[in-house]
Amino acid sequence: MFANLKPQPADKILALVKAFREDPRAEKIDLGVGVYKNAEGTTPVMRAVKTAEKQLWEIESTKSYVGLAGDPAFSDVMIDLVLGDAVERSNVAAAATPGGTGACRQAFELMQMANPDARVFVSNPTWPNHTSILNYLGIEHVPYRYFDADTRGVDFDGMLEDLKGLKAGDLVLLHGCCHNPTGANLNLTQWQIVVDVLNEKGAIPMIDIAYQGFGDGLEEDAAAARLVASCVPECLIAASCSKNFGIYRERTGLLMAVSTETSRQGLNQDTLAFLNRQNFSFPPDHGARLVTMVLQDPDLRADWAKELEDVRLGMLGLREQLAGELKRLSGSDRFGFLAQHRGMFSRLGTTPEMVERLRAEHGIYMVGDSRMNIAGLNAQSVPILAQAIIDVGV
Template sequence: MFETLTPQTPDKIIRLMQMFCDDARMGKIDLGVGVWKNAAGQTPVMAAVKDAERRLVETQDSKSYIGLAGDPAFLNAMCGLLLGPDADAGRIAAVGTPGGTGAVRQVLELVRLARPGCTVWISAPTWPNHPALIDTVGLQRRDYRYYDPATGAVDRKGMLADLGALQPGDVVLLHGCCHNPAGADLARTEWEALASVLAERGAVPFVDMAYQGFGAGLDQDAAGLRILAARLPEVLVAASCSKNFGLYRDRVGMAMALCADATARDTVQGTLAWLNRQNFAFPPDHGARVVQTILDDAALCDSWKTELEAMRLAMEANRRALADALRDATRSDRFGFLAAHQGMFSLLGLTPGQVARLRDDHGIYLVDDSRLNIAGLTEATIPVVAEAVAKVL
């Protein structure tokens, strides 16, 4: 059997994690893997998560199955977080998934069943697992222009021009906020222009919301999604709680579809539950119940929002400090765009060779495309990184 297998290409981020672990040098710096780190370089459990888990331990009296869609209270709480208090529940089909990646996969499986011949459009660049998952599911894909490396901003004209070629039923994969890897986000006017193009072309947006709260704030980060939900009959969403709740290893996600009417909603809900059954059956519950407990309790929710805001502000401060340090080290403003980006990531614009020199000569680990995890920086490492970048230029 196994003699027919051929080696798979390793995921570049997973490979980078292993390279960092194998590096015995003191003072090595991990800016590749997308996890939040505090000033001490640690990824702590959020206080509200600890409190919610204590409550679960004390009150939960069963570990029996809940249902193929997962916990309804979790799904309702997440829909409110994403769409706001005025969301039309009659349009929403949703299921729990193992993390945001599981959510992306389940949405793509839904697309494959509904529109097997459609094209899924992805931004250039995008998260490396997006094209991999699309290819694995067996859907066609096509790039649209998104990021202009010359300006460090969104290529609005290029994006809208490319999406002018959309066909009815095509799917456009969008980063809800904190674009990974570019860090450059759409402005409100760009979301509105995008909604108009999608409506005119009869295409369906698929919003990957992995970093809500890490950009401009919880509601601000969901503004683009809410514009699409208000103006379009169908919207697909994959949401993750890995980053904003710090539940990386607990794998908490949700796949959601906004439908044109209640009849379509019932069909989609049943299909999503069926897809869960064919894949992993019942989604994980512990982390989902933690999220639901936090969102439905005013005191815990306030605690979580306060800590999340502190994380967001720390990343903003890291951005400004790195931009300033790079300006001093390179005697230029070529990296000034970093301060205007949002979220955990930005592209430095280095060549693969320069990224390799950062790793080999300085023990600084970035993804080959020069994606930098802003949350991995500390006050102590920012000047070190800036000097190293100046040396490899």
């Protein structure tokens, strides 16, 4: 059996992490790994999460299973966080998953179960694991234009042109905020146009929202998901708690199936539980329990929101500092897009050859497509990166 296994493609980001660790240069900068880091280069446990964890240690009396779909209280607080009052709670089925990745996987399998012939339209580019999972499941996926390499913004005309190829029942994967890997986002007017196209074509939106609170704020970052959910007959939403609660290793996510037909909620809920059972049986609970405790307690929630806002403003400050430094060095506004992007990532929009030069000549590590993690910077490393970008002629 084992002799028949074939080597799988190496994960480029993990390979980048290994190369960074082995680089002896003192001023090397890691902009590759997709994890939030503070100015000291660590991913801290948030204050409210730490407090909730202490409380949980005191009150938790069992480690028994919670349920196939996880704790309903976790679903409730997350649905409220993401959707607010955009839709009735009775129209939403939900199940806890191992992280946002698990939610995406379950969403694709749900679509495959409901309509084996459906295609998934994905932005070009998108988070690589989206297409990796789709390939593994044997689901046809179609790229739609998204990133404009000249403006480093959204190629909205190209996106609309490509969405004309949708057929009824196709799924359209959309990033709810803080697009990964580009950092370029649709505005609400553009979101409404996309919704109109989907309704006209009979296509189903799937929102992957992994960075709520990292862009323009908790409410602002949820606006697109709320608009979509309130304007279409049905949709899927995959939410992650890894970033905005800082609980990456706890693998905490939620898949929501939203339908205007309340009578379908029961079947949708049973189907989500069934899919969990086939994949991992019961979802992890520790992270979900912490999120629930934080969001249910007014004081913890306020402290969490304050710390999250500090994180958001810190990344925005780094963006503005980098754009300003590049403007000073280049004498032009051609890097102004960096201050306009939102979230952890920006796509610099240069060639793999330039990215390799940044690594070889300056110890700057970023993904080959020039995606860089803004949270990998601090006030001292921004000038170093800016000078490197100018030196190699990006």
